[in-house]
Amino acid sequence: MSKELIRLKDVSMTFDGDTVLDNMNIYFNDKEFLTLLGPSGCGKTTTLRIIGGFLVPTSGDVFFDGVRINDVPPYLRQVNTVFQKYALFPHLNVYDNVAFGLRIPKAIEEGGTDIDSGSSGKGKRKKAKKVKLSKKEIDQRVREMLEVVSLKGFEKRTVSSLSGGQQQRVAIARALVNRPKVLLLDEPLGALDMRLRKDMQQELKRIQQQMGITFIYVTHDQEEALAMSDTVVVMNNGKIQQIGTPEDIYNEPKNAFVADFIGESNIVDGIMRADRLVEIFGRQFQCVDSGFEKDEPVDVVIRPEDVDIVDVSQGALTGLVTSVTFKGMHYDIIVDFKGFKWLIETTDFCPVGARIGIKLDPDSFHVMKKSEYSGMYGDYSSYSAEYDEIGDAEYQEEDAVDEEEYYES
Ligand SMILES: Nc1ncnc2c1ncn2[C@@H]1O[C@H](COP(=O)(O)OP(=O)(O)OP(=O)(O)O)[C@@H](O)[C@H]1O
Numbered sequence: 001m002s003k004e005l006i007r008l009k010d011v012s013m014t015f016d017g018d019t020v021l022d023n024m025n026i027y028f029n030d031k032e033f034l035t036l037l038g039p040s041g042c043g044k045t046t047t048l049r050i051i052g053g054f055l056v057p058t059s060g061d062v063f064f065d066g067v068r069i070n071d072v073p074p075y076l077r078q079v080n081t082v083f084q085k086y087a088l089f090p091h092l093n094v095y096d097n098v099a100f101g102l103r104i105p106k107a108i109e110e111g112g113t114d115i116d117s118g119s120s121g122k123g124k125r126k127k128a129k130k131v132k133l134s135k136k137e138i139d140q141r142v143r144e145m146l147e148v149v150s151l152k153g154f155e156k157r158t159v160s161s162l163s164g165g166q167q168q169r170v171a172i173a174r175a176l177v178n179r180p181k182v183l184l185l186d187e188p189l190g191a192l193d194m195r196l197r198k199d200m201q202q203e204l205k206r207i208q209q210q211m212g213i214t215f216i217y218v219t220h221d222q223e224e225a226l227a228m229s230d231t232v233v234v235m236n237n238g239k240i241q242q243i244g245t246p247e248d249i250y251n252e253p254k255n256a257f258v259a260d261f262i263g264e265s266n267i268v269d270g271i272m273r274a275d276r277l278v279e280i281f282g283r284q285f286q287c288v289d290s291g292f293e294k295d296e297p298v299d300v301v302i303r304p305e306d307v308d309i310v311d312v313s314q315g316a317l318t319g320l321v322t323s324v325t326f327k328g329m330h331y332d333i334i335v336d337f338k339g340f341k342w343l344i345e346t347t348d349f350c351p352v353g354a355r356i357g358i359k360l361d362p363d364s365f366h367v368m369k370k371s372e373y374s375g376m377y378g379d380y381s382s383y384s385a386e387y388d389e390i391g392d393a394e395y396q397e398e399d400a401v402d403e404e405e406y407y408e409s
């Protein structure tokens with residue numbers, strides 16, 4: 001990965017005495033696809049607003065290319081934003097929507113850079129001069145961008161005649177045509193149906209690579225985050241929980257919150273009896289984790305797909321099947337082990353009421369330090385797949401309106 005481009009240093013944000021971002025420290029590399037992932041209200045949009053220049057942090061600093069930019073207004077930052085609702089101009093066609101930003105004379109500072117040296121506050125900023133692009137250059141850039149987003153031939157179409165996915169491409173073209181170094185994307189695919197969303201994920205990744213710019217992407221959809229990102233930042237309650245590659249975050253979650261938020265996880269209390277020897281439910285198992293104190297209480301993650309179902313007589317643990325859901329490729333079954341309910345993914349059908357045995361290989365355990373989240377997650381007593389899906393859809397609709405109103409005001 002290439003060099004550092006943006007850094008948030010000790011950034012906190014407080015609204016009316018409520019801490020919404022709590023001492024964030026993070027850097028974003030040039031040409032990186034980084035995703036901020038976390039539940040509603042954890043501070044994702046607030047983080048983007050700070051990077052975009054729409055909010056000044058209550059404390060801490062924002063750096064761009066090593067220069068402090070806390071006081072640089074949005075239009076002088078080399079950053080553009082794409083919102084969940086695309087906010088296109090309905091009375092303009094596709095071409096004019098994309099060309100819009102290029103036709104406004106751009107303020108750049110004397111000396112060529114369009115970013116402020118920043119350290120000194122508003123009063124001392126150098127004088128900006130306005131630069132206007134020629135018609136020919138505008139035309140060339142718009143056509144180039146329409147090609148990038150696969151909308152060549154759509155120049156004259158009204159935006160209201162486009163599908164949701166096509167409108168989203170116009171919004172992306174419009175945000176990229178100014179050649180920002182960084183594109184901020186706040187749940188940009190939230191309004192699209194599942195299929196289109198998957199296509200657009202691929203498309204966005206391709207555009208990011210083709211343009212060679214940094215994408216900072218916000219979602220609360222963990223699958224989307226894992227599929228698209230070079231780096232995932234998991235947030236909760238205004239705090240970074242973990243930063244890593246999708247593989248790191250999934251395979252080596254740092255605490256019970258991350259393990260629960262990323263994919264499905266059974267999380268049980270354990271005791272580390274020795275290096276590579278963990279005890280759960282009073283039984284000892286070989287594992288691959290080490291570096292804990294002898295007899296240290298730990299949280300143990302076992303992913304649903306890592307559990308092998310065997311005959312009761314051969315099971316290291318035995319449990320009772322209490323629910324079965326057909327998921328197409330596999331069944332999700334809920335199994336009761338001494339009152340603790342696990343989710344297990346299996347291709348074998350096990351009817352409700354069956355007693356089963358399970359086998360666990362050493363690498364099916366992931367051992368974590370105890371944390372503030374211990375005991376809060378990882379029991380499937382109230383599991384319901386349908387409920388999760390309905391909950392997500394309702395939430396996004398409401399969110400879209402709020403963000404747009406905010407930015408337009
Ligand atoms: N201008 C504001 N005034 C007061 N509180 C605010 C303001 N902006 C955000 N908040 C609060 O800050 C918290 C974080 O909000 P933020 O919009 O960053 O969350 P988010 O992670 O983007 O959530 P979502 O996934 O719902 O969009 C929320 O509790 C929100 O109510």
Ligand SMILES: [Mg+2]
Nearest residue numbers: 044045046186
């Ligand atoms: Mg948000």
